[in-house]
Amino acid sequence: MDYKSLIPFGRSSSLARSGETDPFTNMRREMDRMFDDFTRDWPLSLRSGGSAFLSPKVNIAETDKGLELTAELPGIDQKDIELDLSEGVLTLKAEHKIEKEEKDEARRYHLVERSYGTFLRRFALPFEADQDRIEASFDKGVLKVTIPRAPHAEKQGKKIAIKGN
Numbered sequence: 001m002d003y004k005s006l007i008p009f010g011r012s013s014s015l016a017r018s019g020e021t022d023p024f025t026n027m028r029r030e031m032d033r034m035f036d037d038f039t040r041d042w043p044l045s046l047r048s049g050g051s052a053f054l055s056p057k058v059n060i061a062e063t064d065k066g067l068e069l070t071a072e073l074p075g076i077d078q079k080d081i082e083l084d085l086s087e088g089v090l091t092l093k094a095e096h097k098i099e100k101e102e103k104d105e106a107r108r109y110h111l112v113e114r115s116y117g118t119f120l121r122r123f124a125l126p127f128e129a130d131q132d133r134i135e136a137s138f139d140k141g142v143l144k145v146t147i148p149r150a151p152h153a154e155k156q157g158k159k160i161a162i163k164g165n
Helices: 012-018 023-038
Strands: 058-062 066-072 081-086 089-104 109-124 135-139 142-148
Touching: 066 089, 081 142, 089 142
Parallel strands: none
Antiparallel strands: 058 066, 066 142, 081 089, 089 109, 135 142
16 A cells, blocks of 8 residues: 555655554644644633633532532622422523723723623433422632432331242
């Protein structure tokens, strides 16, 4: 097979110099380089897969009493957070809005910067929740949610007799 046909234009000597015989390894490197070049001028938050307010850190712990969820939501107001429990699925939705405006008549400029983002995450509960005792608090950018298990009356076991022939 003629590997030269797989080498991108202007790179014909790079395969010979590197001593590689696998054209797919070289093609992978070229694709990585192309995407790096394409995203070079993007903000770091977009290159790394999202900004802090669009992908907050969420910790979940299941205890004997229920479920404890902690979400870091810096810069988000309490009024912009929604929690919903429906059909055994907890939904956390948060919106982040920033608008900054600067004016300087002496220098003749007017700057308006806007930033919007929405975070939505759903968690399937591994048990039936006691919806009347769910608690949520928000302090200094940290949301804490406690979901207790539903109280179940302990069912008595029943011994089943086995009949013989």
